[in-house]
Amino acid sequence: MRKGTKSSLYTSFSPITEDVKPEGSQYVVVDGGHLLHKIVWRQQTTFGAIADRYVQYLNNKYGQDIAVNFDGFPDDDKKSTKNCERLRRAAHFSPDVMFHEETVLQYTKEKLLANECNKKRFIELLKKALQKANICVQQAVEDADLTIVNSAISVAPQYDYRVVGEDIDLLVLLTALASTHSNVFFQKCGRGKTPDSYYSTTSFNHKFSNELLFIYAISGCDITSALFGKGKNKFISLFLKHEELLNRAATFLNPQAKTEQVTEAGGNVLVALYGGDPATQNLDELRYHSFVKAAAKTKFNLARLPPTTDAAQLHAMRSYHQVQTWLGNEKDPLKWGWMHTPSGLFPKKSEKDLAPESLLQCISCTCK
Numbered sequence: 001m002r003k004g005t006k007s008s009l010y011t012s013f014s015p016i017t018e019d020v021k022p023e024g025s026q027y028v029v030v031d032g033g034h035l036l037h038k039i040v041w042r043q044q045t046t047f048g049a050i051a052d053r054y055v056q057y058l059n060n061k062y063g064q065d066i067a068v069n070f071d072g073f074p075d076d077d078k079k080s081t082k083n084c085e086r087l088r089r090a091a092h093f094s095p096d097v098m099f100h101e102e103t104v105l106q107y108t109k110e111k112l113l114a115n116e117c118n119k120k121r122f123i124e125l126l127k128k129a130l131q132k133a134n135i136c137v138q139q140a141v142e143d144a145d146l147t148i149v150n151s152a153i154s155v156a157p158q159y160d161y162r163v164v165g166e167d168i169d170l171l172v173l174l175t176a177l178a179s180t181h182s183n184v185f186f187q188k189c190g191r192g193k194t195p196d197s198y199y200s201t202t203s204f205n206h207k208f209s210n211e212l213l214f215i216y217a218i219s220g221c222d223i224t225s226a227l228f229g230k231g232k233n234k235f236i237s238l239f240l241k242h243e244e245l246l247n248r249a250a251t252f253l254n255p256q257a258k259t260e261q262v263t264e265a266g267g268n269v270l271v272a273l274y275g276g277d278p279a280t281q282n283l284d285e286l287r288y289h290s291f292v293k294a295a296a297k298t299k300f301n302l303a304r305l306p307p308t309t310d311a312a313q314l315h316a317m318r319s320y321h322q323v324q325t326w327l328g329n330e331k332d333p334l335k336w337g338w339m340h341t342p343s344g345l346f347p348k349k350s351e352k353d354l355a356p357e358s359l360l361q362c363i364s365c366t367c368k
Helices: 006-012 032-036 047-062 083-089 109-113 116-132 144-155 168-177 209-218 232-241 243-251 259-273 283-295 309-326
Strands: 026-031 066-070 136-139 160-165 184-188 197-200 338-341 344-347
Touching (some): 006 168, 006 232, 026 032, 026 047, 026 144, 032 116, 047 066, 083 344, 109 116, 136 144, 144 160, 144 168, 160 168, 168 184, 209 232, 209 243, 209 259, 232 243, 259 283, 259 309, 283 309
Parallel strands (some): 026 066, 066 136, 160 184
Antiparallel strands (some): 184 197
């Protein structure tokens, strides 16, 4: 699946300028995936000493009333829609290393953690060190982001809640799911000399925060594919220009929506995204006219063409499934654009040709 630049969506949020100093008790939750990358691993250091550095970092940075939440690793991850993304991240070979607290580090952190077995092993070691230091540790069944946000919603009536991380996923979920809680904040940690930024659940610059989950899913996230040349801000601009499309986005929030409703709504949004009129055009027509215009150019990337209707329908179905997952509604992925393979769940492929066979025979390239 094509991956976009998720962080580009930060431009649609405005950091809050006042200090986040709540009057009552404050509960800080650190994204475990973010935490893993905050500490430099020095060569010839034991894993136990590395874990102690994480403990020291958390105590110095956040003090008491802190929890760390890690992603989980399902026993049967071949039934997970995140399986495909895990395989993509593990594409670089990394050896399976057995280690314990007294083992001396022989690899770089990046190489060691690229192996999922190593990552599981280190998280277990780190969890023990954190718990020994009386730091609360939680591990989600699978995705920590949604667990963190749901925890924020559940404890917000009693505590001010600060989520610490870097991934835009957390801010999107907080905005869409916890918008009524004014005492929930997101702390985006800066890199190098860049200071930390703070956001509230109302930091989104536009009025369609309810539809943000749809925009985030259909424009590409960890589970869904991005569209070539159509980043997240293109979708934001689309909805600012065509507010009538918000009704189409609402279909994806409806847990009772039918497949036909989802594919039609998704198709309409994509037609508008590629400059067409959803009332008079479909994606196949738009794709053909775009190709005719492109054929007259000396250079053109075919990836910039609109997707076929068949491919767009599958993309809309997977986007709907992901939105419903975020909303807490369990749907069968096999009915929403996924298929079983020996390696686990993978996106179902379009069954129709990308173009007529006669046209495909005319296409050539200079690849060697």
